Amino acid sequence: MTQLAQNLLLGLLLGGVYALAAGGLTLIFGVMRVINIAQGAFLIFAAFITYSVWQVLGIDPLLAIVITTPVIFSIGWVTYKGIVAPIRTAPIASTVLLTFGLALVLEAVMGMVWGNNSTAIRPGYGNESFTFAGLYLPKAQVYGGLVAILVLVTLGLMLTKTWLGRAIRAAAANPAGAELVGIKVAAVAALVFALGIAAAGAGGAIVGVLYPFVPGAHYQWIARLLAIVVLGGMGSLNGAILGALMFGVAETLTAAYIAPSWATAVPYAIVFLVLLIRPQGLLGSRLREDAVAA
Amino acid sequence: MRKSTRAFSRRPSWSRVLVAIAAVLLLTFPLISDDAYYQNMIILSLVFAVGASGLNIITGFAGYVSLGQGAFIGLGGYTVGVLATRFESVSPWLWVPVAGLVTAAVAIGLGLVSLRSRGPSFVIITVAFLFLVQVIAVNWVAVTNGTAGLTLPLPSWDSDVINWPFYYALVAILAVQLLMTWWIRRTKLGMGLIAIREDETKAATIGINLPVQKIIGFTASTVFVGMAGGVYGYYLTFIDPRGMFSILISVQIILSLLIGGKATLWGPVLGAFLIEPLNEIANNSLGGGNMRLLLFGGLLVLVVIFLPQGILPTIETLLYRRRTAGKAGLVGARIGSGGSLKSWADRVEPAEREASGRALLEVAGLTKHFGGIKAVDDCSLAVADGSITGLIGPNGSGKTTVFNLIDNTVRPDAGEITFDGERIERLTSWDRAHRGIGRTFQTTRLFGEMTVLENVVAAQRSFSWSQLGRIAVSGREAKAAEELLEFVGMRAYRDQKAHALSYGQQKLVELAQILMLDPKLILLDEPAGGINPVLIERMAEMFKELNSYGKTLLIVEHNMPFVLDLCDPIHVLARGTRMASGTPAQIQADPAVIEAYLGEDFQFEPEGVR
Incomplete structure (x- = not known):
């Protein structure tokens, strides 16, 4: 029983990290109808930057988020302006392929800069654990999960409580209408893209502390993040969070009770099953284009 | 007049010559040269050509991008690999068709999961699928031997011609694949797939069964790819999950398709034979690994931004411009005077102009809210069989939404729709089209x-x-x-x-x-909007003629002379519900209608339309 509680708790903490990265992905999709296949690559990229900051400056990797996130945000903004903006109105198929190409380029760059060997960030508390009511919780996971939740809550508050958040939601719901009431949709889109990637960046910094990583790991990450987003319903932030928590728990339980090697496969099976029963995802509404032109 | 057919099947003769030369070169290459390096390069190009040509059906025609196409090559390779190592007495060639069947079955399953709904979940599922099969290949050791991989029986034939059977088997598979693509492009299936790419909602309203067509298209795009994968696996004689399910195989297939040209017959083949040599150069001269990734990734980004059409369509557009330069386009020509529906006369009994009184279409309590806006609110109306019924009302009164609800472009919140004695509000758009509802859109x-x-x-x-x-x-x-x-x-x-x-x-x-x-009921959304008076007159004649063949028409229109001349009865909508119905004379005299829609100074002059 204690064992189960511990696994559930660890799964939820892991889910918090997933939620951060998947939230960024679903935010970008919700506002811009762009499926950012490079989201996983940016996540690993952030892990490498965190690694360098930790190595060179000796700052705690989780605190280093304060440095890495703005850096990743800027990179996201430049990426958007440079290569996504020119084909922003193209069909989803084009942007999928574009960001897919971007992911490969990022992977190559990471391989050239940091090498293709497994890299790990090990802060002092890397091997320590909290013991609480018989539960055994690695400190890195607890800290990582808490930081993820903190960033996620900040993001959520920003989206719901600020003018910028309202502008973003308006641009997502009705771009033409938003433009009419004075929101520069193009500027909002750049901001959202950068913000979504920064969320993945924050997630990547935490992931770097939890697991060793290689440039090629971004494939597994994007597959996982996409599965989460589909599970929760495309474009729904709450759906992504719910999907991420379920995914984290499912992976942890599979690793603990079935076999660690199958841990990556079982959640996909769940996604296939959910889609078979509910194609629009858990919290998604059916994407129905409205034929009313005027 | 010279026909400027740019259809898929008829190409300028010089390009036929080019294709013929390429085919002869391809067929005779092993006879001319025994250079193993180039033979290997062509064999790999053939595998990718089949992959890209297959992908073309679901991505080029139907517009659904799959990033998991490489997985079907791996699946085919593993099918042959697993079976060949189990049954050593049987020739591995026997398992190649089986590989095709296995991939087809998997594609149907995947299609059922991801293609029943529309939109982006398909591309996402294909990514997840690629990793799922890789994980399975790694972990299902009892069948796949895990990461250690499978070693297939070595070919038994003469080592001088060791590559020949693989080479020609792949040429044959590519030929069949291309034949299938060519055939699909000419069939109703192909029309349906392209229609889905162009406008999926509209495609449903003209009777195209979306999930069935998409799943068939997806299956067709994988079956020969699985077979090519099987031959590829046998050719390699050693397969492991890392190699067979590498995402770079998918990348190379996609690049081939994009560069050559989507939705063309030869584009994917051209692309495959361009990209594979590039791949070899990246591997052998540039050190492979990261450079290969950089090359493929960079190329993908550049192609999407700068060459979205691909090589063949770009060339075709240029040639077309040169050929037609200085010639007047047909677009400005006069519209024909119209023909009669000769074959219809035998098919349909010319009906009496008078409506029979039986309701062909009946909606009751129809309601649709968009957020706080009640677009259609408890609307009930009937369309008599054989009538030309008008539907008028102020802008925003819900006319188009009523149409959308009738053909299921939008789902109602409440209400019943009865067509020809059958409740249809739960049917799909294509089922409604099959039962006899045809609908034109306000903006075509x-x-x-x-x-x-x-x-x-x-x-x-x-x-x-x-x-x-x-x-x-x-x-x-x-x-x-x-x-x-x-x-x-x-x-x-x-x-x-x-x-x-x-x-x-x-x-x-x-x-x-x-x-x-051949619809029983024709819904026309502002047929006279934005077109010239002569054409409006011609439209009115056509509608009367269609009506004489027993067609029932429901017309939304703002051109009052047109409506009043043509329609009887007329329903008036206001605020999402029916406020009046009657003959043209009754409607014009109704004070409520004048107040809500026509205006005090409205005067109908019958001379407006003859």
Whole structure:
């Protein structure tokens, strides 16, 4: 029983990290109808930057988020302006392929800069654990999960409580209408893209502390993040969070009770099953284009 | 007049010569040269050509991008690998067709999960699928031998011609794949797939069963790829999950398709034979690994931004411009005077102009809210069989939404729709089309990249498996479509792309398109809006003629003389519900209608329309 509680708790903490990265992905999709296949690559990229900051400056990797996130945000903004903006109105198929190409380029760059060997960030508390009511919780996971939740809550508050958040939601719901009431949709889109990637960046910094990583790991990450987003319903932030928590728990339980090697496969099976029963995802509404032109 | 057919099947003769030369070179290469390096390069190019040509069906035609195409090559390779190591006495060649069947079965399963709904979940599922099969190949050790991989039996034939069977088997598979692509492009299935790419909602309203067509398209795009994968696995003699399910295989397939040209017959083949040598150079001269990634990734980004059409369509556009330079386009030509529906006379009893009184369509309590806006609010109305019924009302009164609810472009929140004695509010758009509802859109929604003829033959008046395989661009289907185009006066434009037509011309083609459904009820959303008076007059004549063949018409229109001359009875909508009904005279005299819609100074002059 204690064992189960511990696994559930660890799964939820892991889910918090997933939620951060998947939230960024679903935010970008919700506002811009762009499926950012490079989201996983940016996540690993952030892990490498965190690694360098930790190595060179000796700052705690989780605190280093304060440095890495703005850096990743800027990179996201430049990426958007440079290569996504020119084909922003193209069909989803084009942007999928574009960001897919971007992911490969990022992977190559990471391989050239940091090498293709497994890299790990090990802060002092890397091997320590909290013991609480018989539960055994690695400190890195607890800290990582808490930081993820903190960033996620900040993001959520920003989206719901600020003018910028309202502008973003308006641009997502009705771009033409938003433009009419004075929101520069193009500027909002750049901001959202950068913000979504920064969320993945924050997630990547935490992931770097939890697991060793290689440039090629971004494939597994994007597959996982996409599965989460589909599970929760495309474009729904709450759906992504719910999907991420379920995914984290499912992976942890599979690793603990079935076999660690199958841990990556079982959640996909769940996604296939959910889609078979509910194609629009858990919290998604059916994407129905409205034929009313005027 | 010279036909400027740019259809898929008829290409300029010089390009046929090029294809013939390439085919001869390909067939004789192993006889001329025994250079293993180039033979290997061509064999790999052939595998990717089959992969890209397959992908073309679901991505090029239907517009659904799959990033998991490489997984089907791996699946084919593993099918042959697993079976060949189990049954050592049997030739591995026997398992190649089995590999095709296995991939087809997997594609059907994957299609059922991801293609029943529309939109982006398909591309996402294909990514997840690619990793799922890799994880399974790694972990299901009992069958796949895990990461250690499988070693297939070595080929038993003479080592001098060791590559020949693989080489020619792949050439044969590519030939069959291309034949299938060519055939699909000419059938109702192909029309349906392209229609789905162009406008999925509209495709459903002309009777195209979306999930079935997409799943068939997806399956067709994998079956020969699985077979090629099987041959590829046997050729390699050693397969492991890392190599067979590498995402770079998918990347290379996609790049081949994009660079060569989507939705073309030869583009994917051209692309594959361009990219594979590049791949070899990246591996051998640039050190492979990261450089190869950089090359592929960078190329993908550049192609999407700068060469979205691909090589072949770009060349074709340039040639077309050169060929037609200085010549007057057909688009400005006069619309034909219209033909009669000769073959219809035998099919349909000319009905009496007087409506029988039986309701063909009845809606009751129909309600649709968009957020706080009650677009349609408890609306009830009936359309008598054989009538030309008008539906008028102020802008925003819910007329178009009523149409959308009738053909299921939008789902109602509440209410009943009865058509021809059957409740239809739970049926899909294509089921409603098959039962006899045809609908035109206020702003025309033709499939822009298809020709006028293709637009019309894309309509499916019923669903049958054999119909999907029927050739659409010539023969019986095309003949029926041409008669309808003649009727609306657009036959001269049959080979023009729909997006090149003027607005009024598009309205006429859209009418011909839905007439292809042989509908009992024709819903017309502002047929006279935005077109010239002569054409309006011609429209009115056509509607009367259609009505004389027993067709029931429901017309939304703001052109009052047109409506009052043509329609009887007329329903008036206001604030999402029916506020009045009656003959044209009653409607004009109704103070409520004048107040809500017509205005105090409205005066109908019958001379406005003869």
